[in-house]
Amino acid sequence: MPSTTAVPHPIRSAAELETMRESGRVVALALEAVRAAAVPGVKLRDLDDIARTALHEAGAESSFFGYAPAWAPTAYKGVLCLSPNEVVVHGPPTGRRVSDGDVLSIDFGAAVDGWHGDAAITVHIGSSTEEDRRLVSATEEALAAGIAAAVPGATLLDIATAVDAVAKRHGFAHLPDHGGHGIGRAMHEAPFVPNQPFAAARDQRLEAGHTLAIEPMLLAGSSEYRTARDGWSVVTRDRRRAAHAEHTVAVTDDGPLILTAP
């Protein structure tokens, strides 16, 4: 028997994908509301309130609030992850105010009838430098390339190779040890979806009905990182900036379907 490192990746029915499209739409609308409010001087906590209101109006549940993975010291207290500048991902909403020229990753997850959607954008607060615009647009381009590779018969190595090629072309590093994930009944499911090619990812083949979150995290400086004292925020060691972009995607016979599109 051929050896394989593939892990089970559930196939979703058309009806299940319909429900995931609903949660994805809630995620997209909330992200756009938060983007519009992300102006100089706003408190991260105020942005969290905007997303919480959007969630309640939609009758959806937060995928993040109360989340308590083994690696975290405390259950998560927000509905958004808000990660400014040197914070790469998983920044909790605090009283920190964003300033003109900041970049801010906004990450949001919502569930409808127990089916999750997860997406992230990185926005410029007020004005932006050429270098920051390059970082953010390269991250968006890397996400688009990863999504385009999510077709039946391809493998997770194809996604990682596509994401990585964009990062390399623009000269940006990846956040090591992090990547995307299967998603459905839980926000985080198998398989791990790498942004950097490694051989075993070739064993994880994609089929129609697979759902996954693809999320490049690109760094302007070196790839060294640490976890902040809050136990959540992932911060670059050199304090240089990062960008993050994410969509929840379904693999279909008609090509990749972005479930977290507006």
Ligand code: MF3
């Ligand atoms: N959206 C993040 C991810 O894709 C998860 C946030 S961690 C949480 O991995 F605690 F905020 F939920």
Ligand code: CO
């Ligand atoms: Co995710």
